[in-house]
Amino acid sequence: MSLETTYPAGGVFVRSGKLVFWLVMLAALAAFPILTTSAYSLSTLTEILIFGIFAMSLDLLLGYTGLISFGHAAFFGVGAYTAGLVAIKIAPNMLLTMAAGIVVCAIAAFVIGFFSIRAAGVFFLMLTLAFSQMVYAIAHQWTWLTGGSNGLAGIPRPNLSVPSLPIEFYDPTKFYYITLGIFVISLLLLKRIVSSPFGHVLLGIRENEGRMKAVGYNTRNFKLAAFVIAGAFGGLSGVLYSYFNGFISPSELYWTMSGQVMVMVIIGGAGTLVGPVLGAGTILLLQNIVSSNTERWPTIMGMVFIFFVLLARNGITGLLDKVWHGARSQVWKH
């Protein structure tokens, strides 16, 4: 499948056919609503795209910067609540709710990041976890604003009031295309970011932060910037989720959500952009299949995750790469 690599400057891998592959993928995604009549599969694919954005945003920290954030659900939730509240209290305008969600998340990420990034390694992990639980507690306790444990219901469907461009969200197919468009834009933006000089600084921090300081980088600022960008994209996925679901509850920012997106990134393949999307797809499809047969989904997800941690640390993309390019490429030797 993808020729993505953890180590972008490798140059060992084969490039031919890459563009063709992506165009075929995009065409397949675009043709999906025409090929299927199942509302259920369309809705599942929409959800996968939303969680794909969410997982990619976490991977910017986890796979590219080497920052193990265990509280990424905070941004998903804050994005969703912000969009929902703006839609209810101000106006259900798509551009307005989306901008509000992204900006509020970027600010939240700045504050949380400012404190968390002072700490290294496991301390960072604990702080992000603790902060996200604080956000959860706020959503849970401030019933007057968030609806508390009942959640925020009755979020009106947003609209895009541009004359002569009627976009509405009631039709699942149209909403799917909007989501697909935002997904592609997010993927391209993140792709640009990780291959930019800034993105390469993040890789340097992942590999050896001490040496980055020794060559003159104020690494703390770069980590904070990465945290804010990841928070903003995480928020964007939350905004889309609020449109998709029409209802938000505090569980959207509980630790299980942070855990689930972490699982998506790791089993998909950290340090690539396709990996997290594949991970999101795998987890959501698996969840759908498992949940219709048994209630033991958390056990199964936990075990699948443990399997990947123990035996396939480079995730699905790592496995695919081994199978497809094993003989030719040295890049994945870890």
Next chain:
Amino acid sequence: MEALKVEKLYKNFGGLQATNGISLKVEEGERRAIIGPNGAGKTTLFNLISGELKPSAGHVFLHDQEITGLQPHQIAAKGLARTFQRNNLFLGLSVFENVRIAAQQKNGISSKLLSPASSFRDVNAETEEILETLALGDRKDILTKNLSYGEQRQVEIAIALATRPKVLLLDEPCAGLSPTETTMLTGMIKRMPNDITILIIEHDMDVVFALADRIAVLHYGEVLAEGTPQEVKANKVVLEVYLGEEVSNART
């Protein structure tokens, strides 16, 4: 004007006095070797200059500007680069990328978010040039962890050089290299531009005498002797405590 001036630098770890009032003046463009037995405080001195450690007392000036107690990245940004005794590289990235990351820092493009790194031609050209200087041109696409130890030693220097330093600290660049590799690397250091001031810690006396304009001998955290290679060679105290023993070691 001195490129680097160290004034009465003290550092104690618990009760241990690692540097005991070291003072040094290094002229611009000078090649200064720092020698001394193990535990003399050589690497500690480098760590104090580059900001990895904070001195207990004393001052460090880089081109007459005080840098005492600044963060490593602040000192590096002022034009001081260093290499490490133990390889300190970006092992999961290609050789080219190792050097390019350092080069882009100086070029001020590191906050560019949306243009591909490969589109910055002058940074890439500069990286190529430094790789050629250190004879790494044909190794540039290899992951650094797959290089030989000797080649990694060269990358270590290439990274420091890519920051375009005014003052460069080399901490035992030839440690662990074969005699052939040592000769080659010594030649590379010798060919570095004259305007770079170089301080080099080295145990191999052939390397020291091949490179150094002046030598400072450290002993128990103090400067025992200082002078041209001839003066140091002739210094009886130095011969007694250190050089004799070291020279005989180096020859065996």
Next chain:
Amino acid sequence: MSDTLGFYGIQFLNGMAYSLLLFLLAMGLSLIFGMMDVMNLAHGSLYMIGAYVGLFFLGWTGQFWIAVVLVPIAVGIIGIIMEASLLRPLYRRGHLDQVLLTFGLSFVFMDMVKWIWGADIRSLPAPPGLAKSAIIFGRSFPEYRLFVIVIGLILALALWAFLERTRLGAVIRAGVADKEMVSGLGINITLVFTLVFGLGAALAGLSGIIAGPVLGLYPGMDFETLIITLIVVVVGGLGTLKGSFWGAILIGQAQTFGKVLVPDFALLIVFVIMAIVLLARPSGLFGKEAA
């Protein structure tokens, strides 16, 4: 006036009971981390398992005190199995993978407990001898909570004596301070790791059953406890008994008083304390400098 004093006095005692439970949890987490650099994200799960397994032993034997003895043994064994079978193969690979593994386990444990005991809130009755209330500061205060305070202080003292006065304790302290040194001493470090992990798990299990009659048993107690324990450890500083103790007292009291004085902001107070401590001392009140 005396009534106000009584109110604060009672809350202080409540806070102490809670703080000492937190101390037992934080101590286990902190020792495991100090020794092996593993942040055990299943630590809250072990606490939860302690409470539920306590419920099982209580139903089986009918004796609270027998359950109190059996639970730490059972949870300690679970910890030892966890360390020996899953974590040990990962020691060569770096700490992140171990953390991720414990995280995966926390999902499995959470679901297993729900599977076996259901999702309803359960209660663990206090032992008959301690079910009444005593009169303190002119108010009634459950005897069982006094017992929690006493047992907590005794255990704190015992842990201190163990770490400071025994050979194994000395090895553990040395291991926290300098791992290379310990392996240089010719000590079987693998065995010490397993024992420390088992000890940490046993402490978590013990605090689970002891907390049962006060805090109750419910799904989600695992992570709630993990978070607050992490905060205690962050605030107090990793790897020292002193840090865990004072961190637990500070956070336990802050949360108890927060809950009665400003119920809406109780959790926030705890986070604010954490933020302030971290700004002033990034490695915690009693932590070693620079992690």
